[in-house]
Amino acid sequence: MIKKFILGIALLALLSFTLVSNFREIVIKKLENYANNYPEKLYLQTDKPYYTIGDDIWYTAYLVNGITHERSKKSNIIYVELIDASHTIIDKxxxxSDDVSVAGDFKITADLKPGKYTLRAYTNYMRNKSGDYFFQKEISIWDVKKPINTASIDSLLQSTPEKKLEPKFKPTLNFYPEGGNLINGLHCKMVVKASDEKNRDVSIQGVIKNSDGVEVCPFKTQDLGMAFITLNPEPNKTYYASVFINDEEIKYPLPKALPNGYKLSAANHGNQIIINVVSNTALGLKNTLLVGHERGALIFEKLETEGVHEYSVQLSTKLLRDGVANFTLFDNNGRPVCERLVFIDNPENDIKVNVSLNKKSPKTRDKVTLKLNLKDKDSLPLSGNMSMSITDIDAVGQSTKSENIKTYLLLNSDLRGTIKNPGYFFEKNNDPKRRYLLDLVMLSHGWRRFTWTDLLYKSPSPDKYNAETGLYISGRTLYQDKSLTKISAATRITFMSKPPFQDKMQSNEHGIFKYGPFIFNDSMPVLIEARVKDFKSDANKKNRFVSIYLDAPFNNSPKITKHAVIKDFIEDSTKVINFINQSKNEIFIDSLYLDNATRLEEVLITATRETEEEKRHNELNDRTLHGEPSHRIDMSEYENYQSQSIFFLINMLPGVSAHNGSISIRNSGTPKIMLDGVIVELEDIEFMTGDNIEFIDVLTGIDAAMYSNAANGIIAIYSKEGSFNQNSNIERKPGIIDFTAKGFYTAREFYAPDYDDEFNEASKQDIRTTLHWEPKIRLSTQNPNAEISFFTSDIQTNYAIKIEGITDSGTPFYHLSTLEVD
Structure with a gap:
């Protein structure tokens, strides 16, 4: 009997061990799958943190593998949007990009309103996750024609960890026990974090008391509004924080301690991490699993098979990447019971950005040549991409505390919540205080990329959005009779490039064809043909009886959420005021320069402008059958609305309402819809955007009377003549359509004056706030040095040289230095 009992225990232990071993394999396999199907990350460097109406936003987009931070091998297409405060996409x-970075820009047109805007960047593949994983950055746009609003400027200002705010009202206190829970009888480190009603970090002091009112330990939140305490909870006791505000005691209850459980703690010594695991349960740590990963890549795992109650692990960081490491303890039932984040700052990954100038003290309008290279800790050259802005420090504040590519990729993109002034933690190398504060941040934040419950126990849903590598042109072929039956037809596409490109394919049994992926910039004339049989049987007229319908290209943007928007660190309001005033002076100088250049021909120019307006108006009237409309929208006057839908544009017409897939004029019923003089249905125009449209006329009353059955009015849409968009579906004759396919945006070139040119020497005064913008600098081990040349302006000041980039091995870097112009 005893032998059977012992054998039963042995079998039970073996079964338990087998189950735990299987669970370990599942965890490792799930992490491998996550790493193989890695998420993507995007980061945008901009030339400035704020702008004025009429200014240009220059940016470089970096697209990387979300785990290794190397170049992503999934997507090649990046979408960048400028969004206003009312969640309207102003421009897109x-x-x-066939590299890790690509340049872009936005023109801030005169019709924009001043205020706060958001730059949003994402790939189609990133849409499979929450929009909070998109890159989002807030920028401010000012109107120099309006008085300076100091209240708006003050709202931008942020406090540094050195500036301690005292709360005026009841603050909010949050408590973060290390590992997740307080356990009776186990010493536990805990972070106390205080914030005011505006969610700003505040400095308060108080004491932790037990339920008997006995003081356990004092605390004082200072830097980042946080304090660090140690607590050993006793059974049958609860705890609270006692704080006095305006001579009134406020009590904040601490999380209730568990009678039994697990504790996970970590000490980060830079070159190594010491992890301590403790349990006061009956089984101790038997069959528990400790797993460590960096951004989803496994770096450590330990399956404890003995019934010990405590163990420690020393983990070297020498081979680890920089960034947030996550350590999770699973109990013997496979439940995650403790979690601890640790920030890895491996000295082996240190990068030196070397910047040298050919002149130590350049003069105004002087040519400066800047030399750049990247070196590792052993002074060996590194390969990578970088972008650089040079801006006036007195007008454009550049702070090392601001978000940059390094802080975003290593911190904010992986943590729940937003880390304010993240650059503060990297301002000084090997600074014990900042390393200590960063560890408090790790204690008070959680990993946000996935939860273990979802990763382990939920079946991954298939991706709804695919990674895009190029543009596609697709559509359907239908037999051209009353039935419009779907047919499999021979199709041929021709790009009218130099030389022309041609391809053929058979549409499937449902009439569907799809060409691509294609890569071309700007726009391209395209011809698509279809035949019932083949292209050799045109003697039979019925061979051309094919209608071609093109699919709308991707132009629907994801839902806009602003839960994870980063902000540049702005500490000094005088910088913003100087920027606005300098921009105002620059616009004034531009106007004087243009005025002087055209003064002798002023009357002639005015007359010419009026003639051009009349000519334009007559040209549009000539395209219509009706001549003058009741109302008209000329899209040449609304350049900023090119990406808006046809229904958005129709809504702009007086008395016209377009919503929920319907259109009405003064609520009197559905009007007739005409496209280039042909009556069409709503579904025939729903794909159209401002890119497709030359102008829109609305005809009511007597203006619509020339058309039959037009009692409800006419909406007459006229597409851009000779440049139809790829989804315009305009048939020239049976079996053929032509259009202009819209390609990728090509960034404009940053204007840089050349003062070696005699004309420029005598030109207008130069007071640029952005002295130079270099969107893409490529360094390699074969070509380890880069030279960038530019001219200084007319301002004797200091300029900030801001460089951001990433090496080919996935290490982000940031550099900020100054250039003094005498």
Whole structure:
């Protein structure tokens, strides 16, 4: 009997061990799958943190593998949007990148309103996750024609960890026990974090008391509004924080301690991490699993098979990447019971950005040549991409505390919540205080990329959005009779490039064809043909009886959320005021320069402008059958609305309402819809955007009477003549359509004056706030040095040289230095 009992225990232990071993394999396999199907990350460097109406936003987009931070091998297409405060997309760019970075820009047109805007960047593949994983950055746009609003400027200002705010009202206190829970009888480190009603970090002091009112330990939140305490909870006791505000005691209850459980703690010594695991349960740590990963890549795992109650692990960081490491303890039932984040700052990954100038003290309008290279810790050259802005420090504040490519990729993109002033932690190398504060941040934040419950126990849903590598042109072929039956037809596409490109394919049994992926910039004339049989049987007229319908290209943007928007660190309001005033002076100088250049021909120019307006108006009237409309929208006057839908544009017409897939004029019923003089249905125009449209007329009353059955009015849409968009579906004759396919956006070139040119020497005064913008600098081990030349302006000041980039091995870097112009 005893032998059977012992054998039963042995079998039970073996079964338990087998189950735990299987669970370990599942965890490792799930992490491998996550790493193989890695998420993507995007980061945008901009030339400035704020702008004025009429200014240009220059940016470089970096697209990387979300785990290794190397170049992503999934997507090649990046979408960048400029969004206003009311969540309206003002402008949108579609960029192609076959590298880790690509340049882009936005023109801030005169019709924009001043205020706060958001730059949003994402790939189609990133849409499979929450929009909070998109890159989002807030920028401010000012109107120099309006008085300076100091209240708006003050709202941008942020406090540094050195500036301690005292709360005026009841603050909010949050408590973060290390590992997740307080356990009776186990010493536990805990972070106390205080914030005011505006979610700003505040400095308070108080004491931790137990339920008997006995003081356990004092605390004082200072830097980042946080304090660090140690607590050993006793059974049958609860704890609270006692704080006095305006001579009134406020009590904040601490999390209730568990009678039994697990504790996971970590000490980060830079070159190594010491992890301590403790349990006061009956089984101790038997069959528990400790797993460590960096951004989803496994770096450590330990399956404990003995019934010990405590163990420690020393983990070297020498071979680890920089960034947030996550350590999770699973109990013997496979439940995650403790979690601890640790920031890895491996000295082996240190990068030196070397910047040298050919002149130590350049003069105004002087040519400066800047030399760049990247070196590792052993002074060996590194390969990578970088971008650089040079801006006036007195007008454009550049702070090392601001978000940059390094802080975003290593911190904010992986943590729940937003880390304010993240650059503060990297301002000084090997600074014990900042390393200590960063560890408090790790204690008070969680990993946000996935939860273990979802990763282990939920079946991954198939991706709804695919990674895009190029542009596609697709559509359907239908037999051209009353039935419009779907047919499999021979199709041929021709790009009218130099030389022309041609391809053929058979549409399937449902009439569907799809060409691509294609890579081309700007726009391209395209011809698509279809035949019932083949292209050799045109003697039979019925061979051309094919209608071609093109699919709308991707132009629907994801839902806009602003839960994870980063902000540049702005500490000094005088910088913003100087920037606005300098921009105002620059616009004034531009106007004087243009005025002087055209003064002798002023009357002639005015007359010419009026003639051109009349000519334009007559040209549009000539395209219509009705001549003058009741109302008209000329899209040449609304350049900023090119990406808006046809229904958005129709809504702009007086008395016209377009919503929920219907259109009405003064609520009197559905009007007739005409496209280039042909009556069409709503579904025939729903794909159209401002890119397709030359102008829109609305005809009511007597203006619509020339058309039959037009009692409800006419909406007459006229596409851009000779440049139809790829989804315009305009048939020239049976079996053929032509259009202009919209390609990728090509960034404009940053204007840089050349003062070696005699004309420029005598030109207008130069007071640029952005002295130079270099969107892409490529360094390699074969070509380890880069030279960038530019001219200084007319301002004797200091300029900030801001460089951001990433090496080919996935290490982000940031550099900030100054250039003094005498």
């Amino acid at each position: 760019k579609q960029l192609f």
